[in-house]
Each structure stands twice: as C-alpha cells, then as structure tokens.
Amino acid sequence: MPIRRSQSLVKWIFENQHKLQTVRYCSSSLRYKELEENAAQAQPEHVAPSMAAPADKPRPQITPEISFKHEDLQVRLAAPYQLNPKPEVTDLGFGKFFTDHMLKINYFKQLGGWQKPEIMPFENLSIHPAAKALHYAIQLFEGLKAYRGVDDKIRLFRPDLNMERMNLAAQRSGLPTFDGDELIKCITRLVQIDQEWVPHSETSTLYIRPTLIGTEPTFGIMAPETALLFAILSPVSAYYKTGSDGAVSIYADPNVVRAFPGGVGNRKVGSNYGPTIEATARAAKLGHHQVLWLFGPNHELTEVGAMNIFVVYVNEQGDKQLSTPPLNGLILPGVTRRSIIELASQWEDLVVKEEVITMDRVIELNKKGRLLEMFGAGTAVVISPISRVGFLDHEIRVPTMSQAQPVYQRVKDTLLAIQYGHIEHPYAKVIS
Numbered sequence: 473m474p475i476r477r478s479q480s481l482v483k484w485i486f487e488n489q490h491k492l493q494t495v496r497y498c499s500s501s502l503r504y505k506e507l508e509e510n511a512a513q514a515q516p517e518h519v520a521p522s523m524a525a526p527a528d529k530p531r532p533q534i535t536p537e538i539s540f541k542h543e544d545l546q547v548r549l550a551a552p553y554q555l556n557p558k559p560e561v562t563d564l565g566f567g568k569f570f571t572d573h574m575l576k577i578n579y580f581k582q583l584g585g586w587q588k589p590e591i592m593p594f595e596n597l598s599i600h601p602a603a604k605a606l607h608y609a610i611q612l613f614e615g616l617k618a619y620r621g622v623d624d625k626i627r628l629f630r631p632d633l634n635m636e637r638m639n640l641a642a643q644r645s646g647l648p649t650f651d652g653d654e655l656i657k658c659i660t661r662l663v664q665i666d667q668e669w670v671p672h673s674e675t676s677t678l679y680i681r682p683t684l685i686g687t688e689p690t691f692g693i694m695a696p697e698t699a700l701l702f703a704i705l706s707p708v709s710a711y712y713k714t715g716s717d718g719a720v721s722i723y724a725d726p727n728v729v730r731a732f733p734g735g736v737g738n739r740k741v742g743s744n745y746g747p748t749i750e751a752t753a754r755a756a757k758l759g760h761h762q763v764l765w766l767f768g769p770n771h772e773l774t775e776v777g778a779m780n781i782f783v784v785y786v787n788e789q790g791d792k793q794l795s796t797p798p799l800n801g802l803i804l805p806g807v808t809r810r811s812i813i814e815l816a817s818q819w820e821d822l823v824v825k826e827e828v829i830t831m832d833r834v835i836e837l838n839k840k841g842r843l844l845e846m847f848g849a850g851t852a853v854v855i856s857p858i859s860r861v862g863f864l865d866h867e868i869r870v871p872t873m874s875q876a877q878p879v880y881q882r883v884k885d886t887l888l889a890i891q892y893g894h895i896e897h898p899y900a901k902v903i904s
C-alpha cells in the first residue's frame with residue numbers, strides 16, 4: 473500500500489477506533505474493576521491543589537443532610553442491546569448525542585436528605601408536572617469536559633471549580649448543596665464506564681452536564697423538599713459557527729441586558745439562558761454570530777454569548793495588555809476565564825488586568841489603532857476570536873485575525889496542551 477494511503481488509514485482508525493471496538497468496556501465489569509484499582513493506586517500528581525485532600529485535617533463526617541457519598545454509589549450497567557452506536561466525529565455538533573449511562577442522585581428532605589448515587593442506563597426522567605423546576609426555574613447546571621489526551625489518558629479540567637460554582641448556584645436557588653469531591657468521584661466513575669464515548673480526536677470531547685432540579689410538586693415559591701441531581705454525557709465538537717475568517721462577529725444591543733446587580737448573572741442557572749434567545753436571533757438577522765452583553769449607561773462589556781470576554785490592546789505605557797471585566801456579580805466566574813488570567817499572568821510580555829471596559833473605550837482604542845484583539849472564552853468553545861462588533865451605528869473591525877502572534881492563539885494552544893495532555897499540569901486531572 474502506498475505510504476500516504478496507509479498514513480491516512482491509520483489516522484482514520486485512530487479517530488474512529490471507538491466505533492471499531494467489539495468489546496464494550498461499559499459492560500465489562502473486569503475492565504471496570506481494573507480501572508478502579510488503578511485509580512486507587514494512582515499518585516495524586518495531577519490533582520489540582522484545591523482538590524487534594526488535606527494531609528493533616530480529617531474531613532468532616534458526611535451525613536445525608538450534608539451530601540451523598542461516592543462509596544454508596546450503585547451501578548446498573550446497560551445490557552448489550554441497550555448500547556447505542558457511536559456517531560461519526562464529523563456529525564457530533566453540540567449536545568445532540570448522549571452516552572449509554574447516566575448518574576442520578578435523589579434528595580428527599582423527609583428521608584434525611586441525599587440518597588445513594590446511582591449510575592444506570594440512560595433513560596428519560598419521569599417528573600411531576602407541578603415540579604418547581606418546571607415553573608420557577610428552580611434548577612442549575614454545569615458544563616465541563618473529559619478530554620482524551622495524546623497518551624490516550626482521559627482528563628478532566630479543574631472540575632473542583634465547577635463543583636464550587638454548582639454549590640453557589642444551589643445556595644442561591646434554595647436547592648440542597650453537597651460535597652463537590654463526592655460528585656467528582658461519581659462523575660469520574662460515569663466517564664470511566666462510558667469511556668469509549670470520549671472521542672479519539674483533539675477537536676472533539678465528551679461534554680459533561682451535571683444538573684440539579686427542584687422536583688417537589690407544589691406551587692409554593694420556596695426551597696424544594698425534593699430534588700434530583702443528574703449528570704449526562706454528550707460527545708461534542710465545536711460549539712459556535714464562525715465566519716470565513718475563522719472569527720465571530722458580535723452585536724451589542726444596549727437595550728437588552730443578560731444580568732443586573734443583585735441578580736444571578738454570576739450563577740449558572742437555566743433562567744439566565746432562555747431569555748437570551750430573542751436577542752441572539754435578532755443579532756443573527758443582522759448578520760452577527762453572537763450577542764455582546766452590555767450593562768449600564770456607560771455600556772460596560774460583560775460577556776459575549778455564553779462566554780467571558782477578553783480584549784487585547786496597547787496600554788498607555790505602550791505595553792500589550794490582556795483585559796477582562798472584573799467579577800462584579802454580572803459575570804459568570806468562568807473556569808476558562810480564571811485559567812487564562814492565572815496562566816497569562818505568568819507571561820512576562822503581557823500585562824493582565826481585570827478592569828471595567830466600556831464601548832467608548834473599545835471605539836477609542838480602535839480609532840487610535842491600539843485595539844489588537846477581542847475573544848470569547850469558555851469550556852464549550854475554548855477560545856472564540858472576534859473580528860467584528862456591531863454597536864448602534866458603529867461597525868468596529870477588530871484586527872484579531874491579522875496579528876502576527878495573536879494572544880488568543882497562544883492562550884488557546886496553552887489550554888489545549890494542558891487539556892489534551894501535551895504538557896502535564898495540575899489543572900488537568902487524569903481519571904482513566
């Protein structure tokens with residue numbers, strides 16, 4: 473066989489090997505046990521500092537009022553006939569396909585609180601039509617990913633931060649809180665069971681969607697006495713469409729806000745997302761991909777689509793500066809945002825700042841030729857460069873894609889290198 477043909481065959485097999493396997497790990501308890509034993513013996517070298525159990529402090533006893541426990545996890549594996557075929561990597565889209573199993577943890581206050589976690593074949597939920605989640609949006613969700621690295625190991629990226637954010641949203645909505653480490657361990661086991669679904673590709677990942685809903689079937693607007701925490705998994709590829717230059721165009725409409733002071737813009741609750749649809753559709757009609765969310769009379773930049781926003785410009789001292797708005801309650805504390813700030817702060821050729829950025833400032837920087845780049849950042853899309861901003865009667869052309877060594881690309885490469893195991897880093901936690 474000519475070398476080029478065999479090379480492309482090898483590449484195809486690498487990217488599609490999950491579909492070729494005839495032995496299904498998820499129905500093999502032997503393979504599963506082996507994974508668990510390895511995990512137990514593994515050195516905690518990839519564990520982020522905030523996740524590592526403190527060596528000298530015993531953890532407080534976990535009771536059902538405080539949390540569920542991973543050690544109580546019960547697993548019911550799908551029968552071979554219940555397993556779904558894996559989609560082509562090219563068909564994945566975002567959240568269209570789901571894996572063979574899911575995690576469910578019930579909370580019943582009358583029964584003492586959290587019940588035993590269960591992993592089971594993926595199934596529809598049966599929910600009372602009066603459940604508070606359906607009427608008052610007493611619910612929250614998270615989004616993180618499992619990445620298959622170059623070494624074939626599967627990694628999670630800073631899952632402890634998603635757990636922190638989930639608990640903050642639970643508090644705000646009167647939903648029960650829990651021990652984040654315990655949920656990470658349950659999710660880890662779910663991903664291990666469905667590990668064949670983690671794509672063998674660096675452009676795709678397994679998206680993890682933990683969700684907590686108030687299930688109590690009564691109309692009173694109060695903390696639900698029953699709740700359900702579930703986690704489902706979906707193999708995904710790129711989230712946002714881009715223009716032909718590989719960047720997105722965004723539209724800032726000063727008449728709509730995503731969040732307001734004292735609201736829940738800083739919490740990942742479903743009620744923040746439904747009301748963005750009309751504005752996003754309006755932006756699309758005007759030829760833009762996303763909405764740039766502004767706030768206040770000064771038209772402060774807050775977020776873009778469902779991403780945190782970053783601006784790169786030449787500051788008054790002539791230095792290159794990477795700026796993002798501060799966490800003032802209007803902005804979701806993104807895991808990607810935080811990681812970018814922490815990583816880029818170590819780069820000596822870049823000033824990194826959290827600062828208020830107004831539209832006037834963006835326009836002025838652009839007029840003076842000092843605006844270099846704009847980009848959005850989030851788990852779903854990683855980094856999304858922005859090349860055009862529509863605002864009132866302004867059409868701002870941002871030269872993001874014409875920089876010789878763009879910051880957005882450096883940030884993206886660094887994050888991907890950590891997530892896909894090209895470099896070992898404490899942000900990445902090997903789980904399989």
Ligand SMILES: Cc1ncc(COP(=O)(O)O)c(C=O)c1O
Nearest residue numbers: 778779780804806807808850851
């Ligand atoms: C409104 C909003 N902002 C920012 C982000 C990015 O957050 P993260 O980096 O944790 O995915 C998200 C995604 O979850 C989001 O929904």
